[in-house]
Amino acid sequence: MSIEKEFRPKIVAFCCNWCSYAGADLAGSSRLAYPADVKIIRVPCSCRVNPMFILRAFQKGADGVIMCGCHPGDCHYSTGNYYARRRMTLLFSMLDYIGVENGRTRVEWVSAAEGVKFSTTMNEFVEKIHSLGENVRLEDLRCKN
Amino acid sequence: MQRIGVFVCHCGSNIAATVDVKKVVEMALLEPGVVHAEDYQYMCSEAGQAKILEAVKEKGLTGIVVCSCSPRMHEATFRKAAERAGVNPYMVEIANIREHCSWIHKDMEEATKKAVILARAAIAKVNLNAPLQPGESRVTKRALVIGGGIAGIQTAIDIADAGYEVDIVEKTPSIGGRMSQLDKTFPTLDCSACILTPKMVEASAHEKINIYTYSEVEKVTGFVGDFTVDIRKKARSVDMNKCTGCGVCQEKCPSKKAPSEFNRGLNTRSAIYTPFAQAIPNVPVIDRDACIKFKTGKCGLCEKVCQAGAIDYAQQDEIITEKYGAIVVATGFDTIKLDKYDEYAYSQSKDVITSLELERIMNAAGPTKGHLERLSDGKAPKEMVFIQCVGSRCADNRGKSYCSKICCMYTAKHAMLIRDKYPDVNVTVFYIDVRTPGKNFDEFYRRAVEEYGVNYIKGQVGKVAPLPNGKLLVQGADLIDNKQILKEADMVVLATAIEPDPSVRKIATMLTASIDTNNFLTEAHPKLRPVESPTAGVFLSGVCQGPKDIPETVAQAGAAAVKAIGLLAKDKLMTNPCTAKADELMCNGCSTCANVCPYGAITYEVKQVNDHGIREDRRIAVVNNALCQGCGACTVVCPSGAMDLQGFSNRQILAEVDAICR
Amino acid sequence: MFKIAKENLSALFSKIAETNELYLPVKVANQTNFAYWTEEAEVDLDTLKTVKSAKDAFFPQSENLYTCTKEDKKIKITPEELQSQNFVVFGMKACDVKGVEVLDKVFLAEPVDTFYAARRAHGTIVALACHEPEETCFCKVFGTDCADPVADVATWMIDGELYWKAITEKGEALTKAVEGLLVDADETKVEEEKAAIRAIVEKLPYSNLSLEGWNGDVLMEKFESPVWEELYKPCLACGTCTFVCPTCQCYDIKDYDTGHGVQRYRCWDSCMYSDFTMMAHGNNRNSQMQRFRQRFMHKLVYFPANNDGMYSCVGCGRCVDKCPASLNIVKVIKAFENQGGNE
């Protein structure tokens, strides 16, 4: 066995309570595997996700952050994900602008019925983060082990 | 510091087979605040819940973390257990180590590691939880229905039949709405008045229904269960209590030049008028803009001829303030203005009419007493052309992007009725698609084509030009035979798009009910809550929510009534305690949060605050807990972070982030 | 007295860096600040004033004090190590050197700040005379001679040559270490340069600023003067003046949770900030007027009252240059002059 430390990314997934969290539950009950690197935080709505949370995750050592919400038009609160969509578009564009690798952040709309999509999305995302490697450009050295 | 108990569920082998629950317990005990941790076969069982009660008793727990299945499964169960144990139910957090962990990972070590982290995040969150209490608000057992068309009438009758007081506010002098203007209804060809009038009578006679006609909603304050509404009763100039409805005043009135709203301006009416014979209430109003008495001070004929002495020129608008628990919006529709469709010559020829105008022409009480004739010369038409989708399904911004839904069917109806009554009249219909989903709808359309010989042409009309011979030249395309069509017609009928009645904008603003870009009121959920507005306590009935025909309108009216009854049946409303809350000392009063609130739950008050010794009056956001649904949109637009969401606070979420990334 | 040609300076710097950390003005993204020297660094000795003073060399904007880590349920505390590596600060101006004297009064007095003391003990200051003083300079008012800086080593840049004179023992030691690169020189040119600098200083607009009446004796009178109410109004409450100042010494102590421990660190604070001296009960200076007044009262009244008349302003003029609202200590001093506040 190789002693070389395998890169295990830390990935935070913000999921809205009504669609995506339920989608993740469905992925679970359907036994649709995705890597354990993904840890889900439940929020009431994608519009609850503050850009600050995303930056904070990177600061504290996350290598990727993904936000999932109801499909546009299906928001439990009717309009939340529309606001979230604009916020995240601008934030991601800004991260790209300051040279943070594209793909470290992602938004995906996952309904409560889309267990398969949840699982596929997470698999894809983890793979993407693997290809990007460790988060260096948004790291806080103090938080590195 | 909290005293936290962590309970790790095996869920039989569902969790325990892939997660080392003992290890999770061991690791949880190292986390700050944790004073107790144990694992158990089935935490959701009675015995499992008893473990929680026991631990609370023995260790004085203030916070509880259950590592188990999804909170969507058993959060409520464990919250209740906590409550029984004397711990605030909102001091419970669930770490989902089944759906999000044991069920999707095979490797025990990996799954255990993840379960430990998920538990850690839940513990970090509970450390910052605060007890929350659901609020209570009372319910005024009275409903307001805005709009007195078939939608409003049906909703009001249904609510009233359930035993609740209902007020209908109608802006015109009579209830009845658009349906009262229709001649026949598809697909049964019932006489519209014959089926509507009994409903109108039922509403007006109902002891629980109170009708304000010639009235408008002026102001709405309050929230679900407790709205306060100002209704402006416009001066009718006729005393409702004295008038007997004999109609003499209308006969004698010398001013008969005002266009009749009811007949879509196709003929005129007197200055003192009831819109139509079966109007309810059967009490006329004086149109002060048309009345000679009001314009010149002379005349006063109606006063002289009124034996009941009901005429009251001095009458003033009256504001009535009433409290309601629920509000139903049933403001209906109007046809769009055709000024952007000049190619159809609507403004140039009297013989180009809208379908709603045709309804009036076909109606025995209409301007032509039900005879089909050209309005220009009174001659009977021989060639009639119907043009579909005028302003509907419009790609440019002249008209509406949506399908008005009812036009295909009423055009088939018109065509059939004309061919039935005047077999010598040729009827041609230009259409994009014929849409006939609905019970007996397609059969109806096929009858029009097959039995009545209506000529349907798939294609659009480019231009209608009045000819010197008085006829109309219709230039269209036949897309099936791929040829240009030139047709001389005697009358052209435009299936004009419908749009929400313009009054809805003001009402939506007053109710903080959201409207879409087409001014249709938005539903709380397009599929699952189609008759509720996102604003709690506001319900939607009829076309104000989207295009519909009569049966759909009536069905939705009933559904809206049921929702309103469900609300009125409650004495008190329990409110979700996970609501937004503004920190008074940090709030800038900038109104940004109110702009994104889908529920109109945020208002502003000028309050005196004491900011570390500085006393100032400040404009501060106040969240109405009865309205707030806890989405958190406001928290992110608040730059200072003054607005926070209880139960999902910034610090709680950040603590979870930190715990996961550690 | 020695000298070295400008083109040989990089050799000098690498020589110094062999045994010392070297800290000198470096241009990054168009701005010159003190920074650690590397082969690639763009050394800039021409800019008269670095944006920040050289204060960081002895009192960095932030520094760790200790780290707490958790081992099971026990907490382990690891203190940060003190400076043990010798270092050289090259190119400090006379005003900044004087700034260090002010800091010494604070940090070397009992209780001694060990972090600072360690840095002072291991640091050697090579000062550089000001070639072309600017209109915002007023070091003369505080008795500083920018033509003849007093440090471990004094240097002058004249016609492409750096003249070098060791003053203290530390200075001698450094000179010895780099002796091979220096050549002997006489002082004629240096004396000429000094005279030229002093002549310009005489012409500077602020050189005649009077500090008469600014001392501890007039504390309450100054404190209660209505002049402050007018003066503070444009103040944005930013920390620019504080952070560019060579003498501001206030710091805050904060904890940072790294996820695997807690770092206790200190960082500069500004008395202009609304949360400066914020305590559990609140803040004893609630208004910006009070905070504004504090800054200048401290520099011109409280500090001299407690430190034998030494002001905690050295006249570097950085705040004059940098204040976004064009406020500064000179305007404050003048305002009191005009108001007759000095009687």
Add this chain to the structure above:
Amino acid sequence: MQELVNRAKELLADGTVVRVLGWKAGDLPYNPEPAYFTSAEELDNFVYNGFCGANLSKYMIEASKLEGKTMVCLKPCDTYSFNQLIKEHRVDRDKAYIVGVGCKGKLNVDKLKEMGIKGIQSISGAEMSDACDTLTIQTLYGEKTCAYADAMLERCHVCKGKEHMIYDEIIGESKDTKDAERFAEVEKIEAMSPEEKFAFFQKELSKCIRCNACRNVCPACSCRKCVFDSTKFDTAQKANVDSFEEKMFHIIRAFHVAGRCTDCGECSRVCPQGIPLHLFNRKFIKDINEFYGEFQAGADSEARGPLTNFTFEDCEPSIVTERR
């Protein structure tokens, strides 16, 4: 300028206003400071010239709390900020008598210093009555001249125009000084490789000393308590202990003002380290324009900002990846 002073005196005398918010002559040729004047005598120190770059809109937050009306001098670009502050209920329109003052571009003394002009004794050519095309500077080291435009603030090169968006009256001529593309610098960065972008911002932001001047001068940053000062959010920082923190601060600050920032350029004007902070705000403005349609914050005091609005057809966040 005299016309301005005379009008101010009139307004004070007839009781329309009880104070005037303008600029007071400084003690150097280039450092006038924002100031209140309450009497005709005080107005003798009033000055308005090319160095009066400060945007006085934000001062009106405090002035709105005072008794009586304040006459405030606003340049065309300042009026955008004022509108935005009205929209956010931070200033009281009724408490302001807005005199739209003419503007021919404002000067940045650092530009002169970058040209090696030092020891400045006097500057001529920067008065409003001047043509404002050449500056003549007397220094201790001789006389220098410089084209007015070469010493202008960055924001004036991308001038939003000479129209005042809101005012009670206008005094003085304005000039549109635009001579550069507003988004040229942003586009230049966008065209860089991720590595270059990262290096560029890392270098610029490494200079940040967290003095908060950018924030405190910003009319959009009008929070009573900034999140970065708040202990409630776990975000309070006073220094950039790690390079992450300067990124966090500037990204979040730009995000908080996105859709509200009028691009007044005050942040870049005041940064003591010359960090081109407008590049953050302008990036958001450019993105907003491209994604959601042209929007100029402060063009009026009513329109919904782009981040408190949406359309059903908005682009997805993946556009960021797709358009590369």
